[in-house]
Amino acid sequence: MKKIILLIIVTILIILYSCDSNTYQDIEQDPAATTQDNSGSTGSTSGSSSGRTSGSTSGSTTTSNVTYTTDVKPIITNNCVSCHFSGGESPALTTYTQVKNATSGGSLLCSIQAQGCKVMPRSGKMSQINIDLILLWKTQGYIQ
Numbered sequence: 001m002k003k004i005i006l007l008i009i010v011t012i013l014i015i016l017y018s019c020d021s022n023t024y025q026d027i028e029q030d031p032a033a034t035t036q037d038n039s040g041s042t043g044s045t046s047g048s049s050s051g052r053t054s055g056s057t058s059g060s061t062t063t064s065n066v067t068y069t070t071d072v073k074p075i076i077t078n079n080c081v082s083c084h085f086s087g088g089e090s091p092a093l094t095t096y097t098q099v100k101n102a103t104s105g106g107s108l109l110c111s112i113q114a115q116g117c118k119v120m121p122r123s124g125k126m127s128q129i130n131i132d133l134i135l136l137w138k139t140q141g142y143i144q
């Protein structure tokens with residue numbers, strides 16, 4: 001009797017597993033099709049494939065490929081540009097080049113992570129999700 005129950009459980013698990021992997025394949029095909037026209041460089045191809053792997057485990061498409069336009073710019077606009085506009089008292093962070101230079105120079109990452117610099121935004125650190133997105137943007141090579 002116990003063996004039969006065990007057999008049923010194993011069968012259910014196998015069915016569930018095979019359904020699962022089908023679903024993931026379906027999901028993974030969509031972002032692949034859309035990210036291809038987003039980025040044409042060779043560097044971003046490797047970035048997108050590694051990003052997709054982590055994206056499928058969390059089930060989120062946001063982390064699949066971090067770009068300035070869709071991910072980083074809204075964060076900077078919402079949290080920083082009120083002070084960091086061009087012509088303001090602090091360095092402007094309104095264009096791709098300005099944000100990229102501040103990030104690669106280290107001052108931006110140092111301040112948003114409060115690593116011994118003045119904390120930015122001045123009201124306190126942003127959510128870790130925003131900070132991680134900017135770090136991932138750097139790792140993937142500042143995709144525009």
Ligand code: HEC
Pocket residue numbers: 076079080081082083084089090091102107108109111112118120121122123126
């Ligand atoms: C309330 C205004 C304000 C906000 C919001 C703000 N900053 Fe600043 N930030 C400043 C000011 C003013 C300075 C100039 C240095 C100083 O006196 O603190 C500065 C300096 C900096 C610097 C150092 C520049 C350098 O060359 O050393 C960086 C990097 C920076 N901010 C990034 C950011 C980022 C990224 C955000 C958003 C996450 C942000 N700031 C939000 C006011 C602000």
